[in-house]
Amino acid sequence: MKISINELKKYVEVDAAVDELVAKIGAQLGEVEAVVDLSKKYKGIVIAKIISCEKHPSADKLNVCMIDNGQKEVRVVCGASNVREGLLVAWLPPGAIVPATFDKDPLMLETREIRGQLSSGMLASASELGLSADHSGILELDQGNPGDDFAKVFGLDDFIVDIENKMFTHRPDCFGLLGVAREIAGIQGHEFTSPDWYLGLNSKFQIPNSKELPLEVRNELPELVPRFIAQAVSGVSVKPSPLWLQIYLTKIDMKPINNIVDITNYMMHQTGQPLHAYDYDKLLAISGKQPIRHAQEKQAVSLETRKARKADKLKLLGGKELSFEDEDTILITSNDVPVGIGGVMGGADTEVDASTKNIVLECANFDLYSIRRTSMTHGLFTDAVTRFSKGQSPLQNPAVAARTIEEIIKLAGGNMASGLLDNNRLDSEVLNRMSVNSPVEVSVDFINERLGLGLSADKIVEILRSVEFVVEVTRGDILIVKAPFWRMDIEIAEDVVEEVGRLYGYDRLSIELPKRNIVPVGPDDLLNLKSKLRSQLSGMGANEVLTYSFASGNLLEKAGQDKDLAFKISNALSPELEYYRLSLLPSLLDKVHQNIKAGFDQFAIFEIGKVHGKSEKDKDNLPKELERLALVFADKKNSDAGAAYYQAFALMADIVYSRFGGVRLESLSEWKLEHKMFSQMRAPFDPKRSAVVYNFDKPLGIVGEFQASASNSLKLPQRTAGFELFLNPMLKSNLPSYSALSKYPGIEQDICLKTSFDLPFADIFNGLDESLRSNAPDDLEIKTSCIDIFSKDKTSKHTTFRISALSYNRTLTSEIINRLLDKASEDLKTKLDAERV
């Protein structure tokens, strides 16, 4: 909402300098987005009168003018076609900047010779003054005297303050200058009184019961159109607005059109109430009736409201053509022919233009939800939509309509040619009360407790009355607060608290921390786990990444996933962000190539995040949030370092071992369980080179290398592997298991076993470990670890283990361990056909 400080001052005294006022607006009304000092732009421009105007001796299209600038006569060469003696003009003297160029690339004027004639400065057009696009000739002024400061006479010695609209979502009244002025009075502690015409107290203005231009209103949508006021005016002369009005609109970035349209926009900016003017005769024609020639032929123009129907069509102001379905959109029709979208935009075929003689003014109220739906459905965002979608008060329409008609007649002539037709469905109670909501009862304590203040009843009453609330005090400290008719937002006691706090000043609240007892708050297991995982993995040289929670269908396909199982965004920004991801890994794989290309040869990236699938609902029937950890290791450098699987496994091992002790690995190709989300998680993995990780029988996740298809389409290096783990099984953290330290030294012995090449390592390891443990005396603690795996011919292999043994009550001799190893060799010979080497 843009407001002019000069216009503001017509309603309210401003105590402070503009920057202080702006700070106050920010603190007590809403964020100020911008402040523009117009006086800089119009500095030095002087009103002058053309005393003589003669053809330039050596240029056809130029004139040499002598002007009176209030001090002396000055010569200016001018090329405008409308330049003539006697004209009052805006003169830009040498040294002035052309206002239209002020914001970028300022052009400064000088005295120079034009075809042999010395010319000082220039006479400006409206477009050079930045007032409109009109550059057909110089601007002809309608006010002022030679020597006057142009900016001052035309109110351009002004500041324009732009207050953010969002703040006013619940304050329709602040979309009018009057509303903002009232607030500014309130925050300065001044009492505000609305002008009589707004309060409906304008006794001089009488509405006749004329039937000169017959007019009818039929409102078929009383629910969506609570009030519809219309009045006809005959004999107007449509022309450009006086300069002050054009400048008023230009300052707040509205485009002057003609006097009638400009007044409706001006009144909207004053009051927040959008208005629309129709050409009466075009309404007659469009509804198939003849223009009125004789007073006897009284065919009434009717304006109706109804919902849009299939096959309805309408050309809007500005030329856009709309066609409708059977929908909620409110149409204004005349004899059932659409002439406007109610509360949004008028139709082109009934537009007020230079030929218009008779008009109908509409001043209506529309349901904010309906206006919003229409605006969204048809992509129409007008000043009227901005205002109606905040819910304007239906109690201000008669006053605004009457004032608008008065202004129209003042500027465009004409007569009221019908009564003020007021079709409304308002409660008689609301109309009598002249307040939209019922009075609110609130105690002084209630207000003070919520603000942490100790205001007296008198002070609160004073604050509320300053912005025209009616307040009664009863039973000592109970306030009965009746909001004025333009306030739609005062419904409950808390709304009164907001009003008092804001106008009193939130910067005056007592700042104190809440008092709390010392009961500790609980930890959150999930957040703790995530935090630990981050430090574990980054400690192993991996880099945490965050990628979008949404992925493209294409990526899901590359990873072998079924996008039909993924939640689909219906208003996605792009196909790249169309699906909720089914697992984390595809997003990580998608980020490998860019980093390889950027020169990183070897790295591991991991992400902790949530994934979703249509098949998984939680207890509230909402999509279940599946918590996951995924990591990808990529290596372009060491192509001979063995399968990447083992590298990914090593990065995972620390995480799972520290929580579960040992884990069981089973080849992914053996995996049989059919579970939708698990199948999606496993989709990118190559089953021959991947494993399911188990804690006993509970799956923890998958580790492995990736399918050739994924690897090729995502340009992964040959040595790429990764894992994806469920976080839930890790939530319960285990303490490290501790055993007391022995006073005796332990001993170590290696054993090398030759087996068939294809015998899984786990079989050899477990066979050995079990044999050692089952045969060892009770006081022995045995640990088995692998130190080498070697194969010459890929038909057999040698696996070497290191066995360490420890006792808590004796020093061990190598005999004990040798005996155990001999026994184990025998056992493994029978069981696995393994040979001790």
Added chain:
Amino acid sequence: MLDKNIVDVLKSRAEKGDQTVLRSPELRSLFDELKTKPSEDRRAFGQEVNALKQELEKILQSSSAKSQELRKPIDVTAPWDVNSKKPELLPATEGSVHPLMRDQKELLDIFARMGFAAIESRQIDDDWHMFSSLNFPEGHPARDDWDTFTTEEKDKDGKPFVAPAHTSTMQNRILQANKHLLEEGQPIAYVIPGRVFRNEDVDLTHEHTLDQLEGVYVDKGVHGGMLIATLKTFLQQYYGKELDVKTQPFYFPFTEPSFELVMSCPFCDKTGCSVCKYTGWVEILGCGMIHPNVLKMAGIDPQVYTGFAWGVGTMRLTMMKYGIEDIRHFNSANLKFLRQFK
């Protein structure tokens, strides 16, 4: 003699299994060069070029054999590959935690010290939690200020699921689950970190995926001054210095009154810098007193209890803290960016 550089490049390409190496301009240029050689050198040079070509073919063959090898089943139960050795871990010095998560931990720590428990926000929710439970009437224009992504799939009320546009989507759940605390004489004090989504085009300062930290505090006798004091205390802890704060009235359907909190610029102490755009002040978060309807919908009596809530965009905190120039870095997975936060 062949140019050693060209030979090395060609061989290394062949080793990577690049089949186009046999048709490469480099190899062709060697054959072209052959034609220009004086006849006495031509024979020897020709032999060299042919030998190189044969060698490249051989390398290619073995590299494709190697890639075959890389698709064979492996023993997933082994700790490392046959004839290989225990995998070396990556250099620990290159590891990093994402800057947003690093900051999240710091924020949660501050609030934990102030007595706030933490719980993560959801990434998909229903319309009721995102809007209705927060006093946004059905179809209300205020919903338009939250440019929300919705799904094709529908919830039990027949409305699309939403990608939450604010962490406030968790408020009703947290109030419901903890209202017993109020009866026990304890406040409800929670912070809620999480990802939120806005249907917004991405540029230097705009992202569709953002990180937010929500806070709620409810007890008897909580007033507006406590909201300001709590947030001021948090900001001073975070920046490690005294700050001034002020409020600007704002509008949110779920708080009344609503504010934008503005702090004195912690980077220049109000002397003016690029972070505060030379104003000395930085708008930092939205907040307000919880609307009585929001409390009521969670089964809390607003006549007895009052509370405040806020939401702070943590990406912005992190950007300002390190001087990060482009919001898009956060979700880029770019190691050049990430490894600066070791």
